Amino acid sequence: MRANVSPDIFPPRGHEAKRLSIVDAAAGVFCREGFAGANIDLIAAEAGVSRQTVYNHHGDKEKLFMAVVRDLTERCNAGIFATIATFPDQPGDLEADLIGFAVRLNQNCICNRDGKFLRKLIQTAGERYPELFAEWREQGPGRTWPAIAARFARLAYGGHLTIDDPDVAARQFLGLVNAELQTTFMLGGTPREDEVVQSATNGVRTFLRAFGKRPAPGSVKKHTALANA
Amino acid sequence: MRANVSPDIFPPRGHEAKRLSIVDAAAGVFCREGFAGANIDLIAAEAGVSRQTVYNHHGDKEKLFMAVVRDLTERCNAGIFATIATFPDQPGDLEADLIGFAVRLNQNCICNRDGKFLRKLIQTAGERYPELFAEWREQGPGRTWPAIAARFARLAYGGHLTIDDPDVAARQFLGLVNAELQTTFMLGGTPREDEVVQSATNGVRTFLRAFGKRPAPGSVKKHTALANA
DNA sequence: GACGATTTAGACAAGAGTGTCTAATTTTGT
């Protein structure tokens, strides 16, 4: 008799569960409607909670917004570092390993719910809360990019790549691997898995043409199939 | 005695001038505040026009928003095609010429006022008005990307590059050239000129490492200075 | 200089949203 808002909403049990549920619902609503358009009543309804509870937990709309951004940043960072830990330090098949890494990074950190929401909040509210997003910039790209750069530096040191500046190479790796997803990202969409794989494959191939050890002529790789989908 | 809103606002003269002024002001306010947060009174004030005039010209808020997106898309497209016309078809110094092209594209089409605003409106409202931005996608990337790809195809045909798929290469070119500007774009900022030049330089170098004819060993280019700034 | 069209300032009704308050109910820990 309860789920009068949406079939799959059960009132969350416990104080902390409610807090979580509110932040999650708020993230969705802020993204869809923007800060000004977000409606506290709607957030409460989507969280399966009364409006007063929202105010009890978070004070007011602006504090709630801050809490959302902090939570998302934290979760996304955790995901990114977990994925960086899977970077291929001793690659068997360098191309395949880097493609796998790129796909994992995209699917687990950038295209998932949290990543999508955080990106959108940054895009829409970056100018309104400069301090808040300066913090994000330090905690996010400021920490993850160097971490990725360090992994590329190690690959170069191990003789698998020829890189001048690992920081530049890391940024270019990300740029290449997402090159075909830009429009979808801009519109707030979620690319299909095959699009992610496609973009990663093409990106890594080009990356290796620029930075890879050249294979002896004639030893051409044989996974060209994917590229023509 | 007029400029009571901002020193540099003179009431625009003439019907069409007012329309223009309203759309421009609206673009700025919609970007800063989002659709819901945008205030018609504020738009009118920034346009140097009375509120009633805004309604006379555009009907209501939603129609005004549509007009803004259409105007921006049109202007940006014009700029992009004008810049594509300067693509180096018969390059003297390929690296320098491509860097120049990339910088022009960024400065005149992507980092300027219109480009910045359009990008932000797409990001924030892409999901709310799917039909409107489907139109943008066709008219924008749908027409400009193939045009750029065609230019790269010609360079390849002329023997200046080695490219499998010109469409992929074009997207990767843009990804590389903007690789170092992503964070700034996300936050809605405008990169400084030297950042644009830096990113373009690094991007084009990598692009040519991947797709360029290899120079005979020993004939190394000598503009490495910029890359270490 | 005069006429018609446009623009302006201001008032206005209607609606929506925020944040507070209260009294009743439910949950949690013991």
Add this chain to the structure above:
DNA sequence: ACAAAATTAGACACTCTTGTCTAAATCGTC
């Protein structure tokens, strides 16, 4: 089972915004 804490529904004042309306002022044009 009991007491304390948390949650709920609903009403409420207050503010802000949209879109309309009117009468006066201004502009462009002949």
